[in-house]
Amino acid sequence: MxxxxxxxxxxxxxxxxxxxxxxxxxxxxxxxxxxxxxxxxxxxxxxxxxxxxxxxxxxxxxxxxxxxxxxxxxxxxxxxxxxxxxxxxxxxxxxxxxxxxxxxxxxxxxxxxxxxxxxxxxxxxxxxxxxxxxxxxxxxxxxxxxxxxIRGSKLHLVTVHASNAPGLLDGLSAMLNSEGFVIKKLIVNERNTVPFSDTQPAIPGLEISLHVLTDRRFDPVKLTQQIRDLGGVSMVTAE
Known part of the structure; x- marks a missing residue:
């Protein structure tokens, strides 16, 4: 107007x-x-x-x-x-x-x-x-x-809590490479799990943080299950 x-x-x-x-x-x-x-x-x-x-x-x-x-x-x-x-x-x-x-x-x-x-x-x-x-x-x-x-490669964060079992890192790396993931950053920290009973000693373990790159479709459920199948894994987060 x-x-x-x-x-x-x-x-x-x-x-x-x-x-x-x-x-x-x-x-x-x-x-x-x-x-x-x-x-x-x-x-x-x-x-x-x-x-x-x-x-x-x-x-x-x-x-x-x-x-x-x-x-x-x-x-x-x-x-x-x-x-x-x-x-x-x-x-x-x-x-x-x-x-x-x-x-x-x-x-x-x-x-x-x-x-x-x-x-x-x-x-x-x-x-x-x-x-x-x-x-x-x-x-x-x-x-x-x-x-x-135009889906490009994307970075994802995977965190694993596991026992300090021999060959864990090698098995985890091989599994990720077979699924098309490229490990860009790896952080390993010792992490002791305190049991419910004070009379038992702390259980030694590892906290593994991986920044992985992939151009495939990211399925956190499938990836989590594959990591748990490695054995000795108590917790997995994938985002």
Whole structure:
């Protein structure tokens, strides 16, 4: 809708823009929520609506001072602060687990949702709606294509608690190599298991942490069973 005065907006338009920001941010947040990511539906809605509200404030909130002498209105000033602030919020979704970095896509989605909110607040409806649809294509369609056709090697962490049996490391290494895993890092620590009865001595054992690389489909259940079949293994975790 055309506004006669670019510095004035009516309440209906404000309501429409905030609701549109809620819908567009919610569409992207729903996909993140469905994929069980840290920042989901409500986070994306809040970021999009907050960005839209700040843009509305930046453009229309100081209209009373437009005609004042020595006052310059810069509608983009608050928008730049939004982008900077969202950077800190997105950083909170990035996790370094010791074997890989996760959350980069979610951090990027938060950042682009903020941009969509700014676009809605400024009245760029077409750009905001098209951007939302393209982002959903990227998150849903391209993700499936990447998993099916562009699956690269991924790093996994395997932790084994076992007795200090002869040949355990050799057997574990041979089994992983036969399954197509490449051991990138190996940490072995002595670990004593304390029995329930204080009269019995501690049982010596090993804690083995392996960072393994594979380009095959990772099946933690199958891998765990194969490691337990080696014998002497009391606990296995695979992620």
């Amino acid at each position: 055309e506004l006669e005065n670019p510095w004035v907006i009516d309440n209906v338009s404000i309501f429409f823009r905030l609701v549109l920001a809620l819908v567009l941010g919610g569409m992207i947040g729903w996909e993140r929520e469905r994929s069980n990511h840290a920042a989901g539906l409500r986070t994306h809605i809040l970021v999009c609506m907050g960005s839209s509200l700040i843009m509305l404030l930046s453009v229309y909130g100081f209209a009373d001072f437009v005609d004042e002498v020595n006052v310059r209105i810069d509608p983009a000033r608050l928008a730049t602060a939004v982008i900077t602030g969202i950077g800190f919020l997105g950083a909170g979704t990035i996790l370094f687990t010791g074997k890989s970095i996760t959350g980069l896509t979610t951090a990027a989605s938060i950042w682009v949702v903020g941009a969509i909110g700014l676009a809605v607040g400024a009245g760029f409806y077409f750009a905001a709606i098209v951007s939302t649809l393209l982002i959903l294509v990227n998150l849903v369609v391209f993700n499936k294509l990447e998993q099916r056709y």
